[in-house]
Amino acid sequence: MYIPPLCPIIGPYFYNPSVFLQFLYVIINHARFAKSITQIAMVLNRMTCVMMPAGYDHMWKKLTPMVWVSLLVIPFGGTWNCIISRVYIGPFRGGFTMNYIRTVEWAAVSFFQSIYILTALLFTVICTTVTVYKLFMLSRRIKSVEKSLFLSSILISIIFLLVGATQLAFAFCSVCQGSLLYVLQLLAFDTFTVGSAVIMIITDKRLRYSVLPCLWGPKKI
Incomplete structure (x- = not known):
């Protein structure tokens, strides 16, 4: 998909329906849906850490297995039509891309992804607002923590x-659809995938030094 000179050679092997192509398309979309569930869990984790610091560890020892199950099960609410539909490849900007012929016409993946992503955005805004408010109301305000949370909230909201x-x-604008929108969507999802990790590295000095010590070098933190 990402090395155009190989596409004329490899492409013919995928022109016909195959289990591999079907699995690849479903797993990619499943991961995209799971990202929204992960984001909801992350902001809830952050909020409960501030609101209930005493019972936080005990609570999330019970909730973490439920989150893992949710990551596996809930995305099927958006990918079920991919599983029963025919997946095919088509040429795109010198390479090729995957698409599907919907068995159930109204159940578009983009429609379900919009619901999942907007739900995650709503959780992000509400939970981050509550978290920052609770920190602001503490008797001893932790300036560095508040700064990191504000920055994280802004960047995550922009990505969402x-x-x-x-x-x-x-999902809703047939006139807008085209190759440019497809490229923007890929860019948006790539940013969405790595955004949380990048934000954590930017806002956390210890994590930044642990992940990239060659750039920052040994320093006192």
Whole structure:
């Protein structure tokens, strides 16, 4: 998909329906849906850490297995039509891309992705607002923590808005659809995938030094 000179050689092997192509397309979309569930769990984790510090560890020891099960099960609510539909490849900007012929016409993946992403955005805004408010009301305000949370909230919201906008365009704007929107969607999802990790590295000095010690070098933190 990402090395155009190989596409004329490898492409013919995938012209006909295959279990591998079907599995690859479903697992990619399943991971995208799971990302929204992960984001909801992360912001809830952050909020409960501030609101209930005493019972936080005990609570999340019980909730973590439920989160893992949710990551496996809930995305099927958006990918079920991919599983029963025919997946095919098509040429795109010198390479090729995967698409599907919907068995159930109204059940578009972009429509379900819009619902999942906008739900995650709603949770992010509400939980981050509550978290920052609780920190602000502490008797001893932790300036560095508040700064990190504010920065994280802004960056995550921008990422979610970008992904949500491209998904809404795919789901409801037939005039907008085209190769440019497809490229923007890929860019948005790539940013969505790595965004949380990048934000953590930017806002956490200890994590930044642990992950990239060659760039920052040994320093006192």
